[in-house]
Amino acid sequence: SYMTMRGISSTRINFTLDGVPLADSEDMATYFVDLPDLAHSLDSIQVQRGAGTSTVGAGAFGGSVNLETVPLATTPSTDVWLGGGSFGTALGSVGYQTGSLPGRFAVYGRLSWQKTNGYREHSGVTQHNVFVSAAKQSESSQIKLTSFAAHEYQQNSYFAADSDTLRTDLRANPMSPDDRDSFGYNFAQLQYMRSNMTASAFFQRGYGWYRLDNSQYGLDGLLLGTMWTYSTSHANYGVHLNQFKREHTGPGYRNYGTKGEVNAFAKFTWDTNRWHFYSDNQIRTTDFHYHGDVAMDPIRWTFFNPKVGARYGGFYASAGIARREPTRTDLFQGEDNATFPHDLHAVHPERLIDFEAGFDRHSARGFISYDIYVMNFRNEIAATGELSDLGLPLRRNVDRSYRRGIEFNGAWQLSPVLQVRGNANVSRNRIRHWLTFTNVEPLLTPSVILNPAIEYTPSPRLSVGAVGRYVGKSHLDNTNDDALVAPAFFVVDATARYRMVTVQVNNLLNRRRVFPSGYAIDGVSYFYPLATRNAIVTLHVNL
DSSP: OOOOBTTBOGGGEEEEETTEEOSOTTTOOOOGGGSTTGGGGEEEEEEEESSOSOOSSSOOSSEEEEEEEOOOOSSOEEEEEEEEEGGGEEEEEEEEEOOSBTTTEEEEEEEEEEEEOOSSTTOOEEEEEEEEEEEEEOSSEEEEEEEEEEEEEEEOOOSOEEHHHHHHOTTOOOSOTTOEEEEEEEEEEEEEEESSEEEEEEEEEEEEEEEETTEEEEEEEEEEEEEEEEEOSSEEEEEEEEEEEEEEEETTEEEEEEEEEEEEEEEEEEEETTEEEEEEEEEEEEEEEEESSSOOOOEEEEEEEEEEEEEETTEEEEEEEEEEOOOHHHHTTTOSSOSSOOOTTSSOOEEEEEEEEEEEEEETTEEEEEEEEEEEEEEEEEEEEEEOTTSOEEEEEEEEEEEEEEEEEEEEEEETTEEEEEEEEEEEEEEEEETTEEEEOOTTOOSEEEEEEEEEEEETTEEEEEEEEEEOOEESSTTOOTTSEEOOEEEEEEEEEETTEEEEEESTTOOSOOOOEEEEETTEEEEEOOOOSEEEEEEEEEO
16 A cells, blocks of 8 residues: 655655554655554544654655554443455454453454456455564553564566556456565563653564565564654653665575664743744654665754744744755666665755745534645655666655645534544646656646535434545656646445445446556556446444
């Protein structure tokens, strides 16, 4: 699964789990396929668009997403999820809360398994996950361990199909049935928490192999880190350190990279009458060392990322600067094993100056919010629309670019049983110069996105709802050739719930030629098709 925010890819979105960075340090990507059924062990998901407040990991450009795991309950409970649906989809999940145990201990655990054959030909996946958290509570503090071990096995389908093939076969997969992968992901964090202080240490390991064109490749990455935060009534301080190492193997080669990071931040707030002010300053330094057949000098980057903001009643405004380094793929021009000594200074760090202003209002019947943003980039590392030999997107610096837009989010209770809600984005996005072209739209960045929804709940036992998605057209490369376009589309998903049973129907209107994403090679369009109408039925039982 992939996501973008304001047209910015997930490699430039900061994902954290209970404050711990989830992205791998080399390529800054978060692979949710390696985290099956994590959602059932989450208590909340907080999304902040734009530069946002300081957090661990690389600077956020598109935004930040913080996942908070479920708290430990004081009473015992068990819940079971079972489901099945289109394309051979099946899932099962069992969660258990012990409640308070002698010694003020508590434990939560969940076992999950799911599989699907996939919409595209030979694109099936099987996943499982074991999630455990345990805590000991005292009068003034808590010690908590959070951990999971996940694994996925899949037939690969990450190459798109050309437009001619899709005219006759929407489920075509250009990859071989033998192109497979198997990856595991282990995570553990130990936290010590008091009312005004948190200290933690964490461990992550992502490992596995993949086959492509009868060749096998391997990855094995390990991240160790620690962080500390301290709060007062008007200030918040934090320090984070980590060390990452990942080994890459392929036909006839073996190399590894190491990357270390230290960052510290200080946030301050002031309140005067109805005014609220804040400042947020982060300093971050990171270095990368490559060890392989070709010798290259290490490289180090140091960034200062300041932000300020103010709120008066429902009105707010902020300004911030975010900087971040290139990924390993950017530095090596897509090579997994360097064949010549790359100039690691050739790809410049990118900088974002982000201005935000908006208004929000809440009432007993709903809420509404507007946000205007102006994001000016210098040396943005922009996608070219090309892929490496291993299927990774290639990127390069562009001198100047910008993204400007307005966002809307709202919900309103029309009656005790009927609610409408929705969000929208209208934007203008440009790269000043691309090759011989000027003022072009960045690829895969639609200027209009609309998501209306309605939900009817006549009783606590029954609810019916629908969500629409309109996405405007977007270009497959940065030349803005009208022949290389992902067309605009509108689809509707519907959900009905009665007691313990939920039925979800995706692409309810059975739109057959919906292509949300793709790329272009040598003037030919390649697309990833949206699945035709499909459904899944789930049973949720609380014991």
